Amino acid sequence: MLQKPKGTYDVYGEKGRQILYLENLLHSLMEKYHYEYVRTPIFESSELFHRGVGETTDIVSKETYDFIDRGDRNMTLRPEGTAGVVRSYIENKMYGNPSQPVKTWYMGPMYRYERPQSGRFREFYQFGVEVFGTDNPMMDAEVISIPVNFYRLLGLKGIKVNINTLGDIESRTAYREALLEHFHPHLGELCEDCKIRYEKNPLRILDCKVDHDLECMKTAPKILDYLNETSKTHFEEVKKYLEVLEIPYQVNPNVVRGLDYYTHTVFEVEASIEGFGSQNVLCAGGRYNHLVENIGGPSTAGVGFALGMERLLSALECEHITVGKDILNLYIIPVDESQIPNAFALTQELRMNGFSVDMDYMKRNFKGNFKQADRLNASFVILLGEEEVKTNILTIKDNHTQEQYQVKKDELIAFLDAHIVEEHDE
């Protein structure tokens, strides 16, 4: 049998409603934050991802989906959202927009060629924001507030915000030197992976799971001691504004993201929920004041984050939070076959009046139709037979109270408006 490609999944039914609900919620949240929607291609020149991410990061085996198109161009399915948005920002000269900063959001599928496991797919959906053109720490706080407020709206409880700073380039370089010096005598104690990290990206030694409990980890120098005045002030301001917004957070010096384009603020929101898998980072982001420049634009400050829809859904499931209810206002039953056309027409009419309406397509018998109405959880059932059509008085039954009404066709819409609005108020 033909199967879906490894690491992909189909969305349908219940899950479809959940996804749409979450996407709509994000969309309306972004309207409130007054961010602009950006959509970039799913594939870009390979160069964009392989260069923009930085040569010195420890992503050696760039786990991307690459292909060569018919014009012999190297293409890559986007593994993340930021690079594409930055490219678009530069190419469309958004740095020249009259209104600054440029605040954007995006949502869509991303692709990584990895071994699937809990909370990790080869095709996955991310929502993210990128803000360009301001170095104001307020913006760092605002960006962090977005996922936190979103999770709050959904009622997610078990979330933890970890923030840290990597400082500016000067501070970071000094810290890097200090780390190398500190770990040098301990190289023998570190795991094989950390020896590689020592060479390529020493910051990442700090969030190693294997060596976590080593003495030399605990005594390692802290970034906070290596910040210059500018960096220190920036971080203090970010914390201040988080407090203004009443966003709870923890400073966690071990949060260093994998990429070296980050400067100053980095953060992760993790799910601290019982029974959640090992992939528990729900969203992550930070400030990247040199990325635009690296990709070929003018020197521009930037800050952003991305969250994964799949892990969000798992978190909601873990906390038994249901979103995206299936709503059906009306189910129409043609009493005998001759009334099918009339029922079909009535269905359309009611749909055009703003109700969600379904009907019998299976020529079910009477009992089967009522069962179907139950299954679909219809609020009301309309019985359409010869009698009703002749007299223009419809039989409509409240599916929950079992109360039955006779309503004139002309008054049907008003009747439904009144009753269905009541339902929604409950």
Next chain:
RNA sequence: GCGUGAUUGGUGAAGUGGUUAACACGGCGGAUUGUGGUUCCGUUAUGCAAGAGUUCGAUCCUCUUAUCGCGCCCCA
């Protein structure tokens, strides 16, 4: 890329080297042909991921492949 466990109907699943693959839910039909969600009856897998091998015979044993789960690596 490495390790490890799994794969039986629409669903949850039990099970055995040997003629008919439990049980439950759901679906459909009937008792009840314009009033249901209860009950009862009937029905619902030429089929046990795919291919190859061992065997008189395999869903069950072996191998390969695919996919899924979990962990590692990595996480843009």
